Amino acid sequence: MARNVLILGASYGSLLATKLLMAGHNVTLVCREKTAELINRDGTEVRIKLRDEAEHRAIFSRDLPGRLDATTPAEVDVSRYDLVGLAMQEPQYTNHTIRVLMIKIAEAKLPCLSIMNMPPLPYLKRIPALAEMDLEEAYTDAEIWQRFEPGLVSLCSPDPQALRPPEEAANVLHVGLPTNFKAAIFADEAHNRLLRELEADIDAVTLSGIDVPVKLKVFDSLFVPLAKWSMLLTGNYRCITLQEPKPIRDAVHDDLKLSQSIYDHVDAVARRLGADPKDQVPFAKYAKAAESLLKPSSAARAVANGAPFIERVDLLVKLISSQIGMPNAEIDRTVQVVDRKLNERIVVGETGAP
Secondary structure, eight states: OOOEEEEEOSSTHHHHHHHHHHTTOEEEEEOOHHHHHHHHHHOOEEEEOOTTOSSOEEEEGGGSSSOEEEEOGGGOOGGGOSEEEEOSOGGGGGSHHHHHHHHHHHHTTOOEEEOOSSOOHHHHHTSTTTTTOOOGGGSSOGGGGTTSOGGGEEEEEEOSEEEOOTTSOTTEEEEEEOOOEEEEOOSSHHHHHHHHHHHHHHHTOEETTEEOSOOEEEESOTTGGGHHHHHIIIIIGGGOOSSSOOOHHHHHHTTHHHHHHHHHHHHHHHHHHTOOGGGSOOHHHHHHHHTTOOSOOHHHHHHHTTOSOOOOHHHHHHHHHHHTTOOOHHHHHHHHHHHHHHHOOOOTTTSOOO
16 A cells, blocks of 8 residues: 655655655655755656666656655645655754644654654653753754654664765755665554555565665664764764864774774763664774765765754764763764854954955
8 A cells, every 4th residue: 555655855855755656655755845846847866876786876756656746844734644754954843834844743643753863852752761861952943842742753763875966956866875774663553564564665676676775674672773873973973173074984984993982982872871782883884884985974064064053963962971971072072073163153354264
C-alpha cells in the first residue's frame, strides 16, 4: 500500500524522498515557493553512486513509481499524511509559516521522524537521563517543540553525506557518502509497523538489477541515532575555525590522536546516558569514511556564508557533558570557536574591512 509522507525540507529531504518514491510511496516536499514551482515542473534529481560503479547515477523523481509534489508551508493539508519527515536545519523551524505548520502537525498527532543532526527536544525527553535536563539553550527557539508528544517524535541519524551543488538548480542533490539512515522506534507499535514497512520496501529497491545504497534501518534502541554525535563533534564542528573552514577529512585526520580522544569522550557520554557500545560506531570506521569527505560540513559552510544561526549539537553535547559531570576541554573549545564565528560582525566602513 502506498503511504503518503510529508517531508519538511527539499534539499537533504529529497534524498529520503527519492528512496521512498523508488519504493512506490508518495511524498510531498515542503519548501519555498520558487523551489516548489521548480520541483512541480521538473521533479528532483538525486545523484548517487551504486556499489562498484565509478560514476554517480542520476535518479529523476519523474521516472519513479511514487508520486512527488512540492508545496509551501501554508498550503499543507496535514490530514493527507501518514508520516512527517523533519529534514530542515533546526533554526529554519523558527520561520513563521513553518512554526504554524508545526503547530498543525503536533495537533494532528502525526508521527514525526527527524533526519536533522539536532535531535528535537521531545525526542530527548524520551531518554530518562535527559528528560529533566536544562537543554533549551542549545536550540534556536525551544518553544517550537512544546506541543509535541515525545512518543510521537523519533530520530533518524542522518549519516548519508549529501549536498546541493552550488552551481546547480535547487532540485539537484549530490550524495557524497551513501550510508544508511538509522531510525529509532516510536512509542506506539502501530507507528513502528509503518517504519518497518518503509524499511522493507526501500530495502527491496534495485536499479538495473543493482542494489541501491542509502537504506532506512529501524532500531529498537533510542541511542543508535546518537552515535552521530561523536562524528559531529570530531569532524563537522571542528571544520569551523577562526579562519577559513576546513574539510571534514582534515578536521579528523590533521591530528588523529586528538580526534579519537574527542570521539571516545562523546561515546562515553552516550554510554553514561544509557547507550550500549553496540549502538555506537567504532572510531576507525568513522575515520576511514572521513577520508572521502573532502568538503567542509554544512554547518561550516553556513557559518562561512554568514548564517546567524546553525544547529548547535556541539553546544547540546557540552550542556549534557557538564550536567552529568563529564566536561571536556576540547568540546568547550569547539563551542567557543563556533560562538565566536557566529558572533562576528564586520561593519563595512567602521572597521576598515574591505
